[in-house]
Amino acid sequence: xxxxxxxxGPAVRSCGAAGPIGLRDCRWWGSGGVVGAPAMRRRxxxxxxxxxxxxxxxxxxxxxxxxxxxxxxLFWASHFRRDLLCYDLPxxxxxxxxxxxAVQRVLVRGAAQYPKSRVMKPLLSPVIGRGxxxxxxxxxxxIRRMFVRAIAQVDDEAVVAASFxxxxxxxxxWRRDGLLKRLPVSAExxxxxxxxxxxxxxxxxxxxxxxxxxxxxxFSYQKLSSPLRLFPWVGKSVFAPIRRFRQKRVAERMxxxxxxxxxxxxxxxxxxxxxxxxxRAVAERERTGEAPLSDERLLDEVAVxxxxxxxxxxxxxxxxxxxxxxxxxxxxxxxxxxxxxxAPDTRAASEASLLKSxxxxxxxxxxxxxxxxRDATQADTIEGRQIKAGAFVLVSPWLIHRHxxxxxxxxxxxxxxxxxxxxxxxxxxxMPFGSGPRACPGSRFAMAEMQxxxxxxxxxxxxxxxxxxxxxxxxxxxxRPDREIHVTLEPLPGxx
Numbered sequence: 001x002x003x004x005x006x007x008x009g010p011a012v013r014s015c016g017a018a019g020p021i022g023l024r025d026c027r028w029w030g031s032g033g034v035v036g037a038p039a040m041r042r043r044x045x046x047x048x049x050x051x052x053x054x055x056x057x058x059x060x061x062x063x064x065x066x067x068x069x070x071x072x073x074l075f076w077a078s079h080f081r082r083d084l085l086c087y088d089l090p091x092x093x094x095x096x097x098x099x100x101x102a103v104q105r106v107l108v109r110g111a112a113q114y115p116k117s118r119v120m121k122p123l124l125s126p127v128i129g130r131g132x133x134x135x136x137x138x139x140x141x142x143i144r145r146m147f148v149r150a151i152a153q154v155d156d157e158a159v160v161a162a163s164f165x166x167x168x169x170x171x172x173x174w175r176r177d178g179l180l181k182r183l184p185v186s187a188e189x190x191x192x193x194x195x196x197x198x199x200x201x202x203x204x205x206x207x208x209x210x211x212x213x214x215x216x217x218x219f220s221y222q223k224l225s226s227p228l229r230l231f232p233w234v235g236k237s238v239f240a241p242i243r244r245f246r247q248k249r250v251a252e253r254m255x256x257x258x259x260x261x262x263x264x265x266x267x268x269x270x271x272x273x274x275x276x277x278x279x280r281a282v283a284e285r286e287r288t289g290e291a292p293l294s295d296e297r298l299l300d301e302v303a304v305x306x307x308x309x310x311x312x313x314x315x316x317x318x319x320x321x322x323x324x325x326x327x328x329x330x331x332x333x334x335x336x337x338x339x340x341x342x343a344p345d346t347r348a349a350s351e352a353s354l355l356k357s358x359x360x361x362x363x364x365x366x367x368x369x370x371x372x373x374r375d376a377t378q379a380d381t382i383e384g385r386q387i388k389a390g391a392f393v394l395v396s397p398w399l400i401h402r403h404x405x406x407x408x409x410x411x412x413x414x415x416x417x418x419x420x421x422x423x424x425x426x427x428x429x430x431m432p433f434g435s436g437p438r439a440c441p442g443s444r445f446a447m448a449e450m451q452x453x454x455x456x457x458x459x460x461x462x463x464x465x466x467x468x469x470x471x472x473x474x475x476x477x478x479x480r481p482d483r484e485i486h487v488t489l490e491p492l493p494g495x496x
Contacts, residue, residue: 071475071476072370072398072473072475072479075396075398075399079096079098079399080098080399080402080403080404080410081403081404081405082096082098083097083098083099083101083102083383083405084096084097084098084099084102084382084383084385085098086385086387092390092391092392093387093388093390093391093392094391094392094394095376095382095385095387095391095392095393095394096393096394096396096399097382097383097393097394097395098396098399098400098403099383100406100427100428100429101382101383102382102383102395103395103400103428103429103431103435104428105380105382106374106382106393106395107372107374107395107431107434107435107436107438108428108435108436108437109436110380111436111437111438113376113377113378113380114374114375114376114377114393115136115374115375115377116134116136116373116374116375116438117373117374117375117392117393118375119373119392120133120134120373121134123225123477124477126221126247126248126251127218127221127251127254127255127303127307128300128303128304128307129296129297129299129300129303130297130300131300131301131303131304132144132147132301132304133304133308139290139291142285142288142290143285143301144441145285146281146282146284146285146301147281147301147304147305147441147442148441149280149281149284149285150201150277150278150280150281150305151201151277151441151442151444151445153277153280153281154200154201154277154445156444156448158200159196159200159445159448159449159452160448160449160451160452162196162199162200163196163448163449163452163453163456164452164456166192166195166196166199167192167452167453167456167457168456170188170191170192171460173208174188174489180461180488180489180490180491181488182466182486182488183486183487183488183489184484184485184486185317185318185321185322185484185485185486185487186219186314186318186480186481186484186485187212187215187216187219187484189313189314189317189318189321189453190215190218190219190310190311190314191211191212191215192314192453193309193310193311193313193314193317193449193453194206194211194214194215194306194309194310194314195211196310196313196449197305197306197309197310197445197449198262198306200277200445201276201277201278201305201309202262202265202266202273202276202278202279202302203272203273203275203276204261204262204265204271204272204273204276206257206261210257210261213253213257214254214257214258215314217250217253217254217257218254218307218311219480220250221247221250221251221254222474222476222477222478222480223474223476223482224246224247224250225247225476225477254303255299255303258299258302258303258306259295259299262302262306263295263298263299263302266278266279266282266298266302267295267298278302278305282298308440308442309442309445309446311368311478311480312368312432312433312440312442312446313446313449313450313453314480315366315368315478315479315480315481316359316362316363316366316368316432316446316450317450317453317454318480318481318485319362319365319366319479319481320358320359320362320450320454321457321463321485321487322465322471322485322487323358323362323413324358324458324463325463325464325465325466325487325488326465328462330358330415331458331462331463333354334354334355334358334454334458335458335459337353337354337355338353338354338355338455338458338459341353341355354415354419355451355454355455356418356447356451357415357416357417357418357419358415358454359447359450359451359454360415360418360430360432361413361414361415361417361418363430363432364401364407364430364432365401365402365411365413366473366479367397367398367401367431367432367479368432368433368478368479369397369434369477369478369479370396370397370398370473370475370478370479371394371395371396371397371398372394372395372396372397372434373392373393373394374392374393374394374395375390375391375392375393376388376389376390376391376392376393377389397431397432398479400429400431401429401430401432403429406429407429433446457489459492459495460489460491460492460495461489461490461491461492461495462489462490462491462492463487463488463489463490464487464488464489464490465487465488466486466487466488468486469483471483471484471485
């Protein structure tokens with residue numbers, strides 16, 4: 001009888017128990033290393049059944065995703081009410097944890113036991129290679145400390161000053177190019193936030209043409225990032241070779257832009273980038289005895305900094321400006337509140353300010369990363385339920401931020417909910433930047449940036465909606481809008 005050894009990364013799959021799904025990872029041996037004809041026929045039969053099973057499951061999943069059009073619509077009503085859902089599927093266990101205890105166990109206290117899921121690497125690695133967000137390499141802790149050091153060198157005042165300065169440049173271009181009547185919010189906020197993070201951390205930025213190309217390519221990349229890959233039973237989808245080829249080509253063009261503009265400058269001692277916060281953090285890491293980063297690995301980490309550093313703010317700003325454009329009364333309240341509390345270019349908005357509450361409410365309804373997939377490396381118990389080793393665990397801010405047991409009237413847009421005493425109890429129910437040791441190190445940077453940009457726009461323009469199809473969260477990688485959002489900017493009297 002042949003024996004089998006089957007391992008698929010951190011999640012171990014048993015061929016005998018799991019059925020034919022895991023056969024692609026198996027090696028079969030016959031007696032003495034020679035496989036006879038009967039064994040060969042059995043192997044072919046099992047391989048064909050494995051392929052047929054995989055094709056069938058791929059078809060079902062593909063049709064489901066295509067029917068729903070957006071992956072986030074695959075969540076059912078019960079997902080927004082239950083604390084923990086466990087599904088024992090043929091080849092693995094699927095767990096969706098929505099309670100505070102589940103968040104604490106998976107993302108915080110048990111973070112080492114629940115590493116990033118293996119499904120994330122093929123989604124992200126074409127763009128960021130072995131960068132921080134796609135890696136669980138042994139040096140990931142030193143890379144994370146490098147990011148923390150780089151961001152810590154840029155205080156809130158520097159972020160706000162850079163945001164205001166760049167916003168003035170953008171406002172001049174919007175007027176020059178006639179964009180005020182129909183401003184493409186998502187594209188412009190992506191370009192603006194990329195420039196802010198570049199100026200603050202690299203002391204340089206893309207040219208206008210490069211920034212337009214870079215942000216356009218990243219939106220294309222997200223649309224090509226098939227949500228099918230979030231389903232472990234599909235594995236490498238047999239239906240998307242053209243999509244994967246196009247995604248790879250887009251990623252190569254993005255990496256070329258980053259390499260030519262930033263990586264070469266970081267290696268050039270005469271460039272401003274060589275003494276910028278990011279370069280100093282890289283040098284500090286090497287002084288601690290860590291191996292120097294190769295040019296390719298440096299490119300990976302610069303890509304992480306640029307993409308993660310701008311996407312959170314750009315996505316939130318897009319939804320925020322859409323909400324403001326449809327609510328003139330809220331715009332007036334915001335201007336009055338900012339005038340009463342003082343200009344945000346000198347100090348961060350207070351916790352109870354309407355500006356910060358508005359940003360928090362947008363981050364609640366549209367958390368930049370809607371799902372955190374994790375792999376259970378060993379058996380565990382959460383909420384009294386047995387979690388099997390190898391389980392695929394989802395902690396979803398999209399669900400938790402809209403959970404009926406955690407929020408009153410969770411689907412309504414109500415910034416004032418963050419101005420009440422109960423809003424202080426946000427631990428493990430409000431996590432737009434993640435939670436635990438893998439939480440986003442740039443949350444302070446993003447909040448200071450968004451406060452400055454929102455205040456600068458609202459104090460200069462009256463925002464009006466443009467009649468067009470309603471955008472929805474894309475959901476493949478982030479919650480950025482699936483189509484462009486346009487608003488009309490009407491200059492306020494006396495505004496610059």
